[in-house]
Amino acid sequence: MDKLRISLPGLELKNPIMPASGCFGFGREYCQFYDLSLLGSIMVKATTLEQRLGNPVPRVAETSSGMLNAIGLQNPGLEKVMNTELPWLAGYDLPVIANVAGSMVEDYVEVAKNISRAGNVHALELNISCPNVKEGGIAFGTDPEVARELTAKVKAVSEVPVYVKLSPNVADIKTMALAVEKGGADGLTMINTLVGMRLDHRTGKPVIANKTGGLSGPAIKPVALRMVYEVSQVTDLPIIAMGGISSAWDVIDFISAGASAAAVGTANFVNPFVCKEIIDELPAILDELEVEHIHDLKGRSWKVGETADYRA
Amino acid sequence: MDKLRISLPGLELKNPIMPASGCFGFGREYCQFYDLSLLGSIMVKATTLEQRLGNPVPRVAETSSGMLNAIGLQNPGLEKVMNTELPWLAGYDLPVIANVAGSMVEDYVEVAKNISRAGNVHALELNISCPNVKEGGIAFGTDPEVARELTAKVKAVSEVPVYVKLSPNVADIKTMALAVEKGGADGLTMINTLVGMRLDHRTGKPVIANKTGGLSGPAIKPVALRMVYEVSQVTDLPIIAMGGISSAWDVIDFISAGASAAAVGTANFVNPFVCKEIIDELPAILDELEVEHIHDLKGRSWKVGETADYRA
Amino acid sequence: MIKVEKMKILSQKIIAENIYEIELQGPLVNEISMPGQFVHIKVNKANDPLLRRPISISSYDKKRQTMTLIYRATGAGTIELAQQTGEINVMGPLGSGFPVEDVKGETAVLIGGGIGVPPLYECSKQLKARGKKVIHILGFESAEAVFYEDKFKELGPVYITTADGSYGTKGFVTDAAVQFNIKADIFYACGPVPMLNAVEKLFESIPGYISMEQRMGCGIGACLACVCAVNGPELYKKVCTDGPVFAKGELVYG
Amino acid sequence: MIKVEKMKILSQKIIAENIYEIELQGPLVNEISMPGQFVHIKVNKANDPLLRRPISISSYDKKRQTMTLIYRATGAGTIELAQQTGEINVMGPLGSGFPVEDVKGETAVLIGGGIGVPPLYECSKQLKARGKKVIHILGFESAEAVFYEDKFKELGPVYITTADGSYGTKGFVTDAAVQFNIKADIFYACGPVPMLNAVEKLFESIPGYISMEQRMGCGIGACLACVCAVNGPELYKKVCTDGPVFAKGELVYG
Ligand SMILES: Cc1cc2nc3c(=O)[nH]c(=O)nc-3n(C[C@H](O)[C@H](O)[C@H](O)COP(=O)(O)OP(=O)(O)OC[C@H]3O[C@@H](n4cnc5c(N)ncnc54)[C@H](O)[C@@H]3O)c2cc1C
Ligand SMILES: Cc1cc2nc3c(=O)[nH]c(=O)nc-3n(C[C@H](O)[C@H](O)[C@H](O)COP(=O)(O)OP(=O)(O)OC[C@H]3O[C@@H](n4cnc5c(N)ncnc54)[C@H](O)[C@@H]3O)c2cc1C
Ligand SMILES: Cc1cc2nc3c(=O)[nH]c(=O)nc-3n(C[C@H](O)[C@H](O)[C@H](O)COP(=O)(O)O)c2cc1C
Ligand SMILES: Cc1cc2nc3c(=O)[nH]c(=O)nc-3n(C[C@H](O)[C@H](O)[C@H](O)COP(=O)(O)O)c2cc1C
Ligand code: FES
Ligand code: FES
DSSP states (O other), X not given: OTTTOEEETTEEESSSEEEOTTSSTTSTTGGGTSOGGGSXXXXXXXXXXXXXXXXXXXXXXXXXXXXXXXXXXXXOOHHHIIIIIHHHHTTSSOOEEEEEOOSSHHHHHHHHHHHTTXXXXXXXXXXXXXXXXXXXXXXXXXXXXXXXXXXXXXXXXXXXXXXXXXXXXXXXXXXXXXXXXXXTOSEEEEOOOEEEOOBOTTTOSBSSTTSSEEEESGGGXXXXXXXXXXXXXXXXXXXXXXXXXXXXXXXXXXXXXXXXXXXXXXXXXXXXXXXHHHHHHHHHHHHHTTOSSGGGGTTXXXXXXXXXXXXX | OTTTOEEETTEEESSSEEEOTTSSTTSTTGGGTSOGGGSSOEEOOOBOSSOBOOOOSOOEEEETTEEEEOOOOOBOOHHHIIIIIHHHHTTXXXXXXXXXXXXXXXXXXXXXXXXXXXXXXXXXEEEXXXXXXXXXXXXXXXXXXXXXXXXXXXXXXXXXXXXXXXOSOSSOHHHHHHHHHHTTOSEEEEOOOEEEOOBOTTTOSBSSTTSSEEEESGGGHHHHHHHHHHHHTTOOSOEEEOSSOOSHHHHHHHHHHTOSEEEEOTHHHHOTTHHHHHHHHHHHXXXXXXXXXXXXXXXXXXXXXXXXXXXO | OOEEEEEEEEEEEXXXXXXXXXXXXXXXXXXXXXXXOEEEEEOSSSSSSOSOEEEEOOEEETTTTEEEXXXXXXXXXXXXXXXXXXXXXXXXXESXXXXXXXXXXXXXXEEEEGGGSHHHHHHHHHHHHTTOEEEEEEEESSGGGOOOHHHHHTTSOEEEEETTSSSSEESOHHHHHHHTTOOOSEEEEESOHHHHHHHHHHTTTSOEEEEOOOOOSXXXXXXXOSEEEBSSTTOEEETTTTOBEXXXXXXXXX | OOEEEEEEEEEEEEEETTEEEEEEESGGGGGOOSTXXXXXXXXXXXXXXXXXXXXXXXXXXXXXXXXXXXXXXXXXXXXXXXXXXXXXXXXXXXXXXXXXXXXXSSEXXXXXXXXXXXXXXXXXXXXXXXXXXXXXXXXXXXXXXXXXXXXXXXXXXXXXXXXXXXXXXXXXXXXXXXXXXXXXXXXXXESOHHHHHHHHHHTTTSOEEEEOOOOOSSSSSSSXXXXXXBSSTTOEEETTTTOBEEETTOBOOO
C-alpha cells in the first residue's frame, strides 16, 4: 500500500481517498459496510456553532448524471459534534478533516478554535462555499478579499492546518485560490457544488423547497477537473479534489489534473462501497500505468514532457 | 399553432423553438431531415470578420450526460456568410439570428454592421461568451463593464435588435445581464457552455487539443435553468434560453423559469429531428397544462400564486 | 444487515395501468425483519438515472429467498426499471417497518392509497398469521389502477374506493371507512400525505402506524435528505432509517 | 438519403477478444451507396452515454435489408452497445466510402489495421464481384484479436500480421507488404493514422484510398468537430461528410 501513502499538511494518509463532507455523515452509517479505518481520511458533515435544523423538504432532486441538494447544513452543533461524534470516530484509525461552516466570521472562528483541538481532527476544511446558506455563505465563497480575511482569522486560532473549500460558482477560481493562499491556507479542497435548479414539470415550481440547490455528481466532473487543472498550475498548495468522482479512474484523472488527494461525495449514495472499492482498485491501475506511487501521476496533464518523480 | 406564436424584439416567430448557434451550421445539413421553415428561428454558426480555421482536433469529447467542444469558431468569414450562406437560407420562411463573434471590439462592430443588413437577419446574437477563443472572448463575457461597452457599440451600428449571449462562467449572472441591458441590449440568450475538461485515462493529457472545452448537454440544464430563473426576475429583457434542452418538457421548464423562447444545441446531434419533434409535441402539452398560450407559463416558477395571462 | 446485491429478476409483469410487479431472488431476503421495510434500487449501470429508487417490499418468502415489489412506472428511473431483465442491483432491506408483534385487540384495518398499497400486503399476511382479523380499505385513481384486490380478499374484507367512481365506492379511503362504519383496534396506513393525515384524524381513538415517503439520497441515514418534521425534541426524523413507518401522532403534518 | 431508424438486432456475437459482430435489419440498408460508409448509433435511450457512436458498415445485403457491423467494445458506449437486444436507433448511411467503380488495373490490395478491418470486407466483396483480384493484409494486436480471416480468404489471399507475433507475421501491415512483395494497381486502407501514413508512403506509386477516424458530434457535417487537415485551399475537410474515405494524398499527416 506504499503506492498510495501520502502526506499533506496535518495529514499522514494511508491512501488519498476520503468521503466528501455531507455525503457520509460522521461515518456511523457507512461503517455498516466496511471498516472506516481503510479510508485515507474522512471529511465529516459541516459543523456550525449552534445546532441547525436545515432546510425544509424536499431537499434533493435528481438531474441528468447529477443531483441537487439543499440540506442547509443540518447538524447537531459544535458541542454535540465534539462530545459525541468525534469521540465515536476516534475508535477508528482515521484522521478526521472537520468541515467548518457558519454565517458570520465569528461563527467560523469559534467553531475552528474548538474543533481543531479535538484529538482526532487533523485538519479543518473551511466551507466558505456552501451555496445553500443564505446569510452570507455565497459572499464568503465568491469574494476573494472576504475569503482571504476569513482564512486568516481562522488560521490564527486553528491548532491544525486549514484547507479552504472553493466554490465553482466564480468567474476565476485561480483568483480565489490565490486569495486564500495569501490568507494562510495550508491547502485547498475543491469543488463544492454548482448552483442549479429543477422544476416540477406540472406545476413549474422548483422541486427543492429551497428553490435552488447544489449540483453534484458525474455531471460536474468536467468542470471540477478543469478547475483543479487551472488552480494546480498557479499555486503549490495541495488540493483535495472532488466533483463527480465515482471510480478509481476518476481519481487518476484528478491526480493527473494536479490534485494530491480525492474525495468522493454523491457516489456513496449510489454505491456505499465506492470508497473501499476505489482504494482496492488503485494499486493495479498504478501498475498498469507503470508508476510506483500515485503522486508520480500528479499534474501530468499539464507537465510538459516531464516524468514527475517527486512525492508530496 | 397560435398557442406557440410569439413576438420578441425583431422576431415574429411561428413558435419559440430554434437550433442554438454552432449546433446546426447554417441549416444545410439539417434540411435533409425536415423543412427548416417549421422552425421558429435559426441561430446560425458564429460569424467572424475573417475566415477562421478553428482549433486543432480532437475538438469534442463526451462526458456524463454532456459533451465538451472546442471548435474554435471555425467559419468561412463575414463575406462568404453574407454572399453564400444567408442567401441560401433566404429560401426558407425563417427569420435568422446571426451569431456575431470576434477577438476585438472592432471585429464585432464590423461584423454586426454588415450582417445586420442582410435581409433575412432579424436579430443579432452577440457571442461575448465563447470559452474557446483565447484573445479576449473570456474577458468580454465575464467583465460587466466591458460587456456593456461592447453591447453599446454594436447597438450603435446594428440595423436589427441585439441579443447578448451570456456566459455561465461567472459568479453573478444577474450583474452581467443588467450590464448589457444598460448597454442597450434588446434581449438575452443564455447560457453558453461551462468551461470543462476531460483527460485521457492512460496518458493523463487533455482529450481535446485545445485542452479545455465548453460543456453542453443535459448535464448543464440545472445550471442553465437556475440562471434563467435568476435573470428573468431582475430584468424585463426577453430571454432565449438554452442549455441541455432535448425535449418539449425541457422547453416548458425554461419558459416556466422565465424564458420567452428556447434553443436546442447538443440534442440535435443525438436526434436530428429534435426541434421538429418538440414543436409538434408542445401544443398537446399546453392542452394538458390547460393553458392557451405558451407564454401563459412564462415565469410561473417564481410568480407567486399568479396566473400569468399576458403575451410577449 | 443491509446488503448490496445483484438480485435475480424472476419475473416482471404489468398488473394495472403503469403498475408493475417484479419478483426478485437473492440472500438479501434473509435480512428482512418486518413488513413495510423498503429497498433502494439502482435501475441500471449508467449515470443517468443516477440515484437509487426507494421501493417498498410488498411481500417476501424467506424459504424461496424471494420478494415481490410493486411499483408505478412514472419517471425516468421506474420506466427504466420496468425494462430490466436478468439481474438488478438492490440495496436493503432498509428502514423500520410496520410492527405486527404484540398487537393488542382483535381487528386491524389496513388503509392504502395508490402506490401505498403494496407494503400493506405483507403486513396483512403477517397480522392474519398472528390470528388477527384484517380489514382493507384501498383507494385508487380509477378502475384501471386497481390491483391486488383478490390477494387482499384472501386475507379479509376489502373495500375499494376510486377517485373517479369508476370502481368500488367513489371518493377517498376515509369516506369508505365512514360509510361502511369500519371499526378496528389498530390501523396501518400507507399513501399520500393528505390521506395519512385524514386517516390519523379519523382513527384518533385507536393506535396506528403510517408509512411516509420522502425524496432520498443515501437511503441509510447519512445525507439528511429525507427528513420529516416530528413532534418531540428532535424536530426532524429521517424517513429512511427512523421510518418509513412512524407511530400515529409522531409526525407533524403540513 | 440519411435515415434515422430503429433497426432490428438480428444477432450479436463475439468474434474475437472484445470484438462484436452485430447484424441489423431495416429499410435504412436500401440507402447504402458504397462500401466504407458508416452509421451513427445511439446505444441506449439514456443521456449517458450521450452521443452517437460512429461504426463502419462492414457488409450489407440489400435483398434481406441487413447489414453487419463489427466493433470493439472498449469504452462506455460500445460496451453498452454490446448489451443491446431487440432494436437500436441508427442514423445513416453516412459519409462517402471506397470507390469501387471504374477501377483501373487488375489487382487491389486491401490493408486493414485492427478495428479498421471491417469496412474492407464489403469493399473486397464488391471489387471481386467486379472481376478484380483482391489481396488482403490485415494487422492485429495479437492472435486473440484476429477476426474474419476465413471470410477474406474466400475472396483472395490473406496475410495476417500481429504486433506481438502470436499469429501470422510479426510486425506491421507494411512489413508484410514488403516481406511478401505485394504488388497491386490500387490500394484501400483503413486503420490507425500512423498505419495510413505508412501505407501511403509504401504504395506511393499507385492510386489508393484511405479511411479516416475522427471524434464526431453530429455525424452529418454541421458541428465541425471532425475535421482533418487536407492539402488544398480548404485546409480542412470533414471526416463525416467529405470522408471518411479520402483519396491518397488528400490528407496532411502529423
Ligand atoms: C420508503 C419509500 C417506499 C416507496 N415504495 C414505493 C412502492 O412500493 N411502489 C412505488 O411505486 N413507489 C414507491 N415509492 C415511491 C418511489 O420511490 C418513487 O415513485 C420513485 O422514486 C420515482 O422514481 P421515478 O424514476 O419514477 O421518477 P423521477 O421523477 O425520475 O424521480 C426523480 C427523483 O425523485 C425521486 N422521487 C420521485 N418521486 C418520489 C416519491 N414519491 N418518493 C420518493 N422519491 C421520489 C426519485 O427517487 C428520484 O430520485 C416509495 C418511496 C419511498 C420513500
Ligand atoms: C467513420 C468511423 C468509422 C468507425 N468504424 C468503426 C468500426 O467499424 N468498428 C469499431 O470498433 N470502431 C469504429 N470506429 C471507432 C469507434 O467510433 C470508436 O471506437 C467508438 O466511438 C468508441 O466509443 P466508446 O463508447 O467505446 O468509447 P468512449 O471512450 O466512451 O468514447 C467517448 C467519445 O469519444 C469518441 N471516440 C472514442 N474513440 C474514438 C475513435 N477511435 N474514433 C472516433 N471517435 C471516438 C466516441 O465516439 C465518444 O464520443 C469508427 C470511427 C469512425 C469515425
Ligand atoms: C447531500 C450533500 C450534502 C453536502 N453537504 C456538504 C457539507 O455539509 N459541507 C461541504 O463542504 N460540502 C457538502 N457537500 C458537497 C460535497 O462535499 C462535494 O463538494 C460535492 O458534492 C461534489 O462532490 P461529488 O460530485 O462527489 O458529490 C454536500 C453534497 C451533497 C450531495
Ligand atoms: C459543437 C458546438 C458548437 C458551438 N458553437 C457555438 C457558436 O459558434 N456560437 C455560440 O454562441 N455558441 C456556440 N455553442 C454553444 C451553444 O449554442 C449553446 O449555447 C450550448 O451548447 C448550450 O446548449 P445545449 O446544451 O443545448 O447544447 C456551441 C455548442 C456546441 C456543442
Ligand atoms: S436518504 Fe439519506 S438520510 Fe435518508
Ligand atoms: S461530426 Fe459534426 S461535422 Fe462531422
